[in-house]
Amino acid sequence: MKEETVIGLVEVAPFKALAVRTGMTPDKSGTRVAWSKLTEHVPLDDERLNSVQSAFVFIPQQQWDKEVDTLWVGLKVKEFGIVPEGVETLEVSGGLCASARVYGDETSMWGVYEKMFSWLEQSPDYELDKRxxxxxxxxxxxxxxxxxxxxxxxxxxxxxxxxxPVRKKLIK
Structure with missing residues (x-):
């Protein structure tokens, strides 16, 4: 039985991350190369890391209007400390986010992206925060x-x- 995609709203607390910038590559290896570089400089047992349950892929939201070409792969940290060369600091502002879980093959993944952006277009109250x-x-x-x-x-x-991240729609 196929799992139904549920788009929800969740509040994300602000946090800091150490991250490696990458681009989109034709073979989609950019995030893997960035992860490898990141963990070379910030191993998973680094004391700055919060409990390491997941990594993050960060996307500047204004890119959704054109082409996504810059990403960061990062880990949440308590403090930045000494930042190794090739690693960047990100301050994630947090706030209200549209959320959806992807779990399935590549076709289902692209279907969830489609549902997410369709939900955002049709929402009477919220829009993607593209500042x-x-x-x-x-x-x-x-x-x-x-x-x-x-x-x-x-x-x-x-x-x-x-x-x-989403924000209340501006009334036109």
Whole structure:
């Protein structure tokens, strides 16, 4: 039985992240390369990390209007501390986010993106917050399997949660 996609609203607390910037690559390996660089400099046992349940892929939300070409792969931290070369600091403002869980094959994943953006277009109350500096997030669980260590083409089941900041629609 196919799981129905539910779009919900969740409040995300502000947080700090250490992250590595990447671009979209034709073979979709950019996030995997960034993850490898990140964990080389910030190992999963680094004392700055909050309880490490998931990694984040950050997307500047104004990119949704054109083409997504810049992403960051990051980990939530309590403090930045000494920031290694090649790693950037991100301050995630948090707030109200539209949320949806992706769990399934590539076709189902693209279907959830479609449902998310359709929901955002049709919502009478909310719109995607596309102001400069606002980052959407996709949380990637690290257990039981960390998808960021598997080539994209080998992933059979995509498992992550979309968290895209929204704001009340401006009345026109």
């Amino acid at each position: 400069d500096g606002v980052l959407g997030m996709e949380t990637v669980p690290l257990k039981p399997i960390n998808a960021l260590t598997i080539p994209y083409s080998d992933i059979k089941t995509f498992d992550f949660t979309m968290l895209y």
